[in-house]
Amino acid sequence: MTTAFRPPVSFELYPPRSDAAASALAGTIDRLAEVSPDFISVTYGASGSSRTSSLDVLRYILHHTNVDPMGHLTCVGSSHRQASSLIREFLDAGVLSFLALRGDAPAGLAEGEEFLGDLKSAGELVQLIHRVQAERVPYRETPVPGVPAARQLNTQRTKVRIAVAAFPNGHPRSRSTSQDIDTLLAKQAAGANLAITQLFFHADHYLSFVQQARQAGVEFPILPGIMPVTSPTRLRRILELTGEALPSGLAIELEVEPTEQGQREIGIDYAANLAAELIAGGAHGLHLYAFNEHDTVLQVLERSGLATTAPTRKTTREPAPAREPAREPAPARTPEPRNRT
Incomplete structure (x- = not known):
């Protein structure tokens, strides 16, 4: 019998960039699936730099596990037509969960140079995802049971799950917590139904933010994003990318060990x-x-008292996720931060 986590747990991966990384990632996905996560999300590079490999990883999750795959999408560099085509490609592949992000400027971009494209905010991307799904699965007429030749309008469509980013310690471009919460409310109004937070290091930062968001009218779940920091180098890189304040206790422990x-x-x-x-x-x-490795996060769950394993692998096997031919990531790579609206 499959036993799901209570409360739910989810994981984030990034696309593999070599044959060896792709082979290892397939095994990692299988191991993560054994603990029945609510979903596994897969990052998506700026300007579609990992489009094919992201989709291949999502397909692997879809066809090899009972876990919901969540695809990342950003507003960076896309026209409405390009963005709509990409969303449709994800939907046609069977992906019904998304993380909609405004996105960060690509590396090397000159100060003030435009990088977003037609979509200017995560809220606009959320609306576009819903619109593409509505157009892709239009209303249909179906027979009325027991009434020959009668037809009724079927207004039910498969709903998509759309997550957005939240910032317990403030977005770098925000003036206040109130502005961050107003942005979250705008995303909710656009049709988002889940939020995942930027990294933080103290529970009260998250809990206080959620309390303020609830009081302001944010209704959807707000998941705390946790990144196990297993070296001083990784901590420094995280702080550099996110702008978070140094967690002095953790930093000292890592440095003296x-x-x-x-x-x-x-x-x-x-x-x-x-x-x-x-x-x-x-x-x-x-x-x-x-x-992109399972052991550390599974140990986090075990030590926090949340580890419950269950078989979730599907019996039909397909080739391991496809990958890009170059740029093997460093072993301690830090996933791209969610410093974006």
């Missing part, structure tokens, strides 16, 4: 304690950044 294994244990314990505190404080669930 001389061994990589010891640093890894410190990072896992910190993330596990944070996860347990968040759940105790009423968090709807947990979203874990997996760095």
Whole structure:
């Protein structure tokens, strides 16, 4: 019997960039699926730089597991026609969950140079996803049971899940928490039905933000995003990318520990304690950044008391996810931060 997490847990992966990484990622997906996550999300590079491999990973999740695959989409560099075509491609592949992001400027872009394209905000992208799905699955007439030749309008469509970003410690371009919450309300009005937070290191930052969001009228679940920090180098990179304040206690522990294994244990314990505190404080669930390997995040769940395994692999096997031919990522790669509206 399959037992789902209560509360739900989800993971984030990024597309593989070599044969070896692709082979390893298939095994990682299978192991993550065994703990019955609510969904597994797959990042999508700026300007479609990982379009094919992202879709291949999503298809692998769809066809090899019982887990819902969530595709990332951004507003970067796309016309309405291009964005609509891409959304339709994801939907036609069977992907019905999305993380809609405004997106960050590509590296090397000159100051003030435009990079977004026709869509200027995550809210506009949310609306476009709903519109494409509505056009793709139009209303249909169906027979009326027991009434010969009678027809009725079928108004039910398959609904899509659309997540957006939230920022417990503020978006870099925001002037206040109130502005961040107003932006979240606008995303809700556009049709978003889930939020995943930017990284943070203290439970009260998340819990306070959620309380303020609820009081302002945000109704959908807000998942806390947790990234196990297993080395001083990774911590420095995370802070550089996200602008988060230095968690001094964690930073000191990582710096004084001389061994990589010891640093890894410190990072896992910190993330596990944070996860347990968040759940105790009423968090709807947990979203874990997996760095394309399963062992660390599964240990976080085990140490936080949330690990329940169940067989979720489908019996039909297909080739491992396709990949781009170059640019093997560094072992300690940090997923792209969600510093965007």
